[in-house]
Amino acid sequence: MELITPLQEITRLSHLYYSRQWMFATAGNLSTRDEVIPTQFWITASGKHKGELQETDFVCVAVSDGSLVKAAEGLKPSAETSIHQVLYSQMPDVGSCLHVHTIDSNLLEFGVGKEEGFREISLPPIEIIKAFGIWDEKPNLTMPVFYNHTHVPTIANEIKRYFTENGIPKVPFLLIEGHGPTVWGKTIKEANKHLEAVHFLLQVMARRL
Amino acid sequence: MELITPLQEITRLSHLYYSRQWMFATAGNLSTRDEVIPTQFWITASGKHKGELQETDFVCVAVSDGSLVKAAEGLKPSAETSIHQVLYSQMPDVGSCLHVHTIDSNLLEFGVGKEEGFREISLPPIEIIKAFGIWDEKPNLTMPVFYNHTHVPTIANEIKRYFTENGIPKVPFLLIEGHGPTVWGKTIKEANKHLEAVHFLLQVMARRL
Amino acid sequence: MELITPLQEITRLSHLYYSRQWMFATAGNLSTRDEVIPTQFWITASGKHKGELQETDFVCVAVSDGSLVKAAEGLKPSAETSIHQVLYSQMPDVGSCLHVHTIDSNLLEFGVGKEEGFREISLPPIEIIKAFGIWDEKPNLTMPVFYNHTHVPTIANEIKRYFTENGIPKVPFLLIEGHGPTVWGKTIKEANKHLEAVHFLLQVMARRL
Amino acid sequence: MELITPLQEITRLSHLYYSRQWMFATAGNLSTRDEVIPTQFWITASGKHKGELQETDFVCVAVSDGSLVKAAEGLKPSAETSIHQVLYSQMPDVGSCLHVHTIDSNLLEFGVGKEEGFREISLPPIEIIKAFGIWDEKPNLTMPVFYNHTHVPTIANEIKRYFTENGIPKVPFLLIEGHGPTVWGKTIKEANKHLEAVHFLLQVMARRL
Numbered sequence: 069m070e071l072i073t074p075l076q077e078i079t080r081l082s083h084l085y086y087s088r089q090w091m092f093a094t095a096g097n098l099s100t101r102d103e104v105i106p107t108q109f110w111i112t113a114s115g116k117h118k119g120e121l122q123e124t125d126f127v128c129v130a131v132s133d134g135s136l137v138k139a140a141e142g143l144k145p146s147a148e149t150s151i152h153q154v155l156y157s158q159m160p161d162v163g164s165c166l167h168v169h170t171i172d173s174n175l176l177e178f179g180v181g182k183e184e185g186f187r188e189i190s191l192p193p194i195e196i197i198k199a200f201g202i203w204d205e206k207p208n209l210t211m212p213v214f215y216n217h218t219h220v221p222t223i224a225n226e227i228k229r230y231f232t233e234n235g236i237p238k239v240p241f242l243l244i245e246g247h248g249p250t251v252w253g254k255t256i257k258e259a260n261k262h263l264e265a266v267h268f269l270l271q272v273m274a275r276r277l
Numbered sequence: 278m279e280l281i282t283p284l285q286e287i288t289r290l291s292h293l294y295y296s297r298q299w300m301f302a303t304a305g306n307l308s309t310r311d312e313v314i315p316t317q318f319w320i321t322a323s324g325k326h327k328g329e330l331q332e333t334d335f336v337c338v339a340v341s342d343g344s345l346v347k348a349a350e351g352l353k354p355s356a357e358t359s360i361h362q363v364l365y366s367q368m369p370d371v372g373s374c375l376h377v378h379t380i381d382s383n384l385l386e387f388g389v390g391k392e393e394g395f396r397e398i399s400l401p402p403i404e405i406i407k408a409f410g411i412w413d414e415k416p417n418l419t420m421p422v423f424y425n426h427t428h429v430p431t432i433a434n435e436i437k438r439y440f441t442e443n444g445i446p447k448v449p450f451l452l453i454e455g456h457g458p459t460v461w462g463k464t465i466k467e468a469n470k471h472l473e474a475v476h477f478l479l480q481v482m483a484r485r486l
Numbered sequence: 487m488e489l490i491t492p493l494q495e496i497t498r499l500s501h502l503y504y505s506r507q508w509m510f511a512t513a514g515n516l517s518t519r520d521e522v523i524p525t526q527f528w529i530t531a532s533g534k535h536k537g538e539l540q541e542t543d544f545v546c547v548a549v550s551d552g553s554l555v556k557a558a559e560g561l562k563p564s565a566e567t568s569i570h571q572v573l574y575s576q577m578p579d580v581g582s583c584l585h586v587h588t589i590d591s592n593l594l595e596f597g598v599g600k601e602e603g604f605r606e607i608s609l610p611p612i613e614i615i616k617a618f619g620i621w622d623e624k625p626n627l628t629m630p631v632f633y634n635h636t637h638v639p640t641i642a643n644e645i646k647r648y649f650t651e652n653g654i655p656k657v658p659f660l661l662i663e664g665h666g667p668t669v670w671g672k673t674i675k676e677a678n679k680h681l682e683a684v685h686f687l688l689q690v691m692a693r694r695l
Numbered sequence: 696m697e698l699i700t701p702l703q704e705i706t707r708l709s710h711l712y713y714s715r716q717w718m719f720a721t722a723g724n725l726s727t728r729d730e731v732i733p734t735q736f737w738i739t740a741s742g743k744h745k746g747e748l749q750e751t752d753f754v755c756v757a758v759s760d761g762s763l764v765k766a767a768e769g770l771k772p773s774a775e776t777s778i779h780q781v782l783y784s785q786m787p788d789v790g791s792c793l794h795v796h797t798i799d800s801n802l803l804e805f806g807v808g809k810e811e812g813f814r815e816i817s818l819p820p821i822e823i824i825k826a827f828g829i830w831d832e833k834p835n836l837t838m839p840v841f842y843n844h845t846h847v848p849t850i851a852n853e854i855k856r857y858f859t860e861n862g863i864p865k866v867p868f869l870l871i872e873g874h875g876p877t878v879w880g881k882t883i884k885e886a887n888k889h890l891e892a893v894h895f896l897l898q899v900m901a902r903r904l
Contacts, residue, residue: 089895092891092892092894092895093823093888093889093892094826094888095822095823095826095895117884169822169823169895171898171899171902174822174823174895174899175899175902192455193455194455194456195304195378195383195425195453195455195456196301196302196304196378196383199302199303199304203427204427205425205426205427216822216832217832218830218831218832244822246819246820246821248822257326261302261303261326262302264302265302265304267301268298268301268302268304268378268380268383271380272380272383272384274902275380275384275483276384401664402664403592403664403665404513404592404662404664404665404666405510405511405513405587405592408511408513412636413636414634414635414636466535470511470512470535474510474511476510477507477510477592480589481589481592481593484593484692610873611873612801612873612874613796613801613843613873613874613875614719614720614722614796614801617720617721622845623843623844623845679720679744680720682720683719683720683722685719686716686719686720686722689798690798690801690802693798693802693901694802
């Protein structure tokens with residue numbers, strides 16, 4: 069088995085997701101918790117072409133408050149770093165967060181209100197849900213869907229409020245309406261597995277409309 | 278012509294099916310009957326990434342009862358081995374069984390009841406059906422669709438009951454609702470041909486909804 | 487520019503079309519008129535995997551009556567050779583015929599009757615039609631759609647009857663219902679251009695349903 | 696970082712767009728303003744297979760009136776050069792214009808009248824719009840949609856009339872009905888980013904129909 073670093077692994081996923089049209093234009097951001105210093109994580113720099121991302125196109129950020137720890141000259145953290153920061157701080161065993169834009173997730177319209185902030189939406193009880201480690205027959209699951217505030221830290225705050233009020237979601241992902249899914253996992257491999265399952269699920273939901 | 282072993286051939290199909298998004302997350306399982314000892318078959322080990330499968334990622338299982346014959350350390354048979362076992366034991370001339378998850382098969386909802394177990398569903402009489410070796414004009418065919426029990430051996434039992442009550446299906450595949458198709462063939466090549474035709478057929482059915 | 491033979495060119499198209507899922511299972515057949523002896527054409531042999539086709543997988547057939555001129559041992563002409571034969575004999579300047587199975591062409595249901603044999607179906611007046619060399623603004627075009635007789639020579643006869651009664655279609659293709667489009671062109675390159683345009687057109691028609 | 700010329704960069708995009716089925720048959724045309732002489736631009740020659748385009752398949756045209764400045768023997772400018780000419784002359788800071796044919800843009804039917812010439816059409820306020828540099832929450836945007844005159848210079852004139860009457864559109868693209876989108880950007884990279892975002896947007900619009 070070939071040995072690659074976590075940033076190389078994420079970089080490969082970036083190219084793969086771009087080829088799947090999940091990271092068109094400069095959409096999406098990918099991150100991984102630092103292996104040695106778990107109070108830090110690495111996230112894709114802002115404005116990079118995701119099909120040409122390199123392992124040097126990441127910046128290091130503090131889990132506690134999202135402040136910049138380390139960045140090569142000219143690199144700024146993704147505009148959506150605050151969302152990753154909340155996820156890492158709320159879930160100490162999460163090692164990777166992946167956010168992409170998919171057509172199918174944008175077709176789903178739930179009308180979550182701006183003041184409301186978020187709402188629980190039902191998921192169809194199909195087999196792919198076992199990829200989340202949920203083995204109930206015909207499980208009655210929901211996913212949290214958030215309003216797409218322009219001010220990203222407001223979304224991050226709503227996510228924090230959701231975790232505080234409702235605990236960690238049973239499914240390892242959330243959706244921002246008209247925007248895209250964000251998934252997490254203990255490792256990059258697990259987060260990728262979750263994202264593929266989420267994409268399958270959202271495709272089924274969007275095409276059943 | 279390049280010579281490859283059956284497990285190499287199946288491994289290549291695994292990579293191909295992954296690239297077609299038929300084996301996302303860890304979905305699906307592929308098997309082939311042992312060339313020398315036909316009372317045994319080889320099936321993908323549980324939990325493997327299907328885009329990175331290697332020819333060493335298979336375990337050997339007995340056709341008679343699905344018991345483990347041989348497995349490298351750390352490898353467990355796929356959770357759905359019992360379904361393959363029933364198919365090999367019911368059809369002595371079958372050399373390969375392929376099971377994948379496709380979006381289109383998940384869009385089709387027939388409402389097969391849990392107690393009911395299975396139901397025959399009509400197929401559209403399109404040209405691709407000739408890939409199954411059926412040459413009738415506008416054939417009036419059905420496929421068996423099974424309830425997706427969480428306890429996989431229960432599905433396997435229902436499939437066995439179906440074969441006992443109805444004989445071998447005219448078409449070389451069955452569908453588990455909300456889950457995916459399972460196809461078979463005399464050889465890996467024939468099973469692959471059947472799977473491509475089944476995918477074509479289910480796409481047409483799902484998009485005509 | 488690299489020099490390749492016509493059979494190499496067709497073989498490459500076969501691989502490309504397979505990767506586009508236009509030649510799944512063993513679907514479709516491709517042919518080209520012999521460069522030296524225009525009363526003969528070369529067509530894909532029956533039952534070949536189109537993603538693995540080789541330039542030796544063609545047989546040579548007479549334009550006059552579809553009889554076999556030359557074939558390597560074990561190779562039989564495609565079951566649909568009679569359709570190609572009619573097209574080459576009706577259109578002396580045609581150098582290549584391409585027939586594939588696409589999902590979109592199978593979604594379109596026109597209900598052409600068995601006795602009726604064929605019917606003219608309207609095409610939407612979109613820009614891609616200029617690929618057929620038709621430059622009218624909002625052209626009012628039709629394509630001939632044929633009943634999918636199991637006995638392929640009966641389809642071939644109906645196509646011959648169509649050409650006799652109606653002349654050469656204005657668009658360089660026909661459709662067999664529930665089966666797929668057949669296109670033609672002066673050269674392989676032109677036939678390929680026509681097929682890409684036909685696929686575009688049929689996708690628009692199928693998705694507007 | 697590898698150094699490539701603008702024509703090499705555009706040639707690569709041509710191959711990429713062909714593989715995405717945005718430039719099927721001979722559809723579409725791509726151009727870039729000359730780096731040294733900004734009163735000239737380079738555009739794909741007419742009738743080229745976009746999957747096999749080479750960096751020598753471009754001709755040089757004057758921004759002022761679209762007259763031919765330079766062309767290798769046998770090359771003619773794309774039939775739609777006049778549209779590019781209007782865009783470069785109306786927007787001095789635009790460095791690249793990209794026009795492709797997509798299925799989704801052809802599914803959208805707005806019924807813009809021939810005499811009317813163009814109409815403003817609303818866009819859904821989804822996240823991908825930020826790729827255009829527009830950061831309003833739920834922006835109330837429109838795109839200009841033009842009637843597809845067969846006489847291309849008439850479309851070009853309508854575009855010029857639009858720019859004169861309405862100014863530069865807020866979004867960096869326009870749509871010709873039944874034909875396809877044309878995007879622009881300061882650089883080839885920016886134009887490509889805009890095109891990917893436009894494709895995302897039009898897919899969402901077409902699939903929400």
